[in-house]
Amino acid sequence: MNIERNLLTRNPFSRPGTYINNVKGIVIHWVANPGTTATQNRNYFESLKNQTQAQKNERYASAHFVIGLQGEIIQCIPATERAYHVGATTYKPEALQKLSYYPNNCTLGIELCHPDWSGAFTSETLDSAAELCALLCMQHGLNPETALWRHYDVTGKNCPKYFVEKPQEWEQFKREVIQRTKRTQIIEG
Template sequence: EEISVPDYVEKDYLTVNPWSRPGEPLKRIKGVVIHYVGNPGTTARANRNYFESLSGGEQETYASSHFIIGLEGEVVQCVPLTEIAYASNTRNDDTVSVEVCHPDETGVFSRPSYNRCVELTAWLCHEFQLNPGEDVIRHYDVTGKQCPLYYVEDPAAWDAFLEDTAEALEALEAAERAAEKNS
């Protein structure tokens, strides 16, 4: 069953194929993995199209992500939340992956990208009953890969991201409680 996503998410699913969207069911979502695209200055659309280009199998590369956040905070959803994406190695079968575009080699997210990543991650935590402090991880935490680079090199910045996400989750849940009270 399709999981409805926030209005700011544009669904543009990859074609089902062995390389970037295998169509395999996601068993149970136990976490969110944050990545950076590693290709400075590129757009969410360009990265989505790269994943789609893998569907032919010429490169023999397995890669995709559930969501890609662009430099202006736009979000493209590539894989439904009911299917695995090829982003987080041994955690593909129980996590949602979020790739974030970045303007330069430092890997620091633009302010609109950062804010949207916090918002989307908080929504995912709410949707799947996850704890940002325990269930939101970096690709690095799965494989040791320097991804997302800036948040591996600066653990305090990662902690701040997790705190911002926890605050956004609290605000989302407070707004939902208020709406329920008023309905």
């Protein structure tokens, strides 16, 4: 798997530079901007640094990884640092219980690009996403049966739309990650 490391500049709006103590979960998102590339979405997060903190309606947003339509993976933020991907004013009870009162503190965010407003992902994007999730589960000692979250599962937001509307596709994606984790364990063992 090829991960292009193109880290954001440290700034208050997208890469605060604060540390994650203990990764407890991985949260999957859609970029909600059809046809855009991984690089464009990474650069959007970077552009947030140009806001001033005094400005009204300032926007805080970022994710650790963005996966493009051809399956290319860009890492925007080190896995040891916090991203702003799942903040909200209220969280679902299960998320509060399992991820703490502030899930950005203990989760990694992955944004998936998509061709159109249906939100459906290309097979290349899904393949890279499953591979990356399996790798991150191994690296952080996470159980893929319980550590994978849709943004929707944490806050109720319609994200990623396709996996919210088609829960069976989400279940299939999780099974794919679980299988790949097992395969990786066998190879490493």
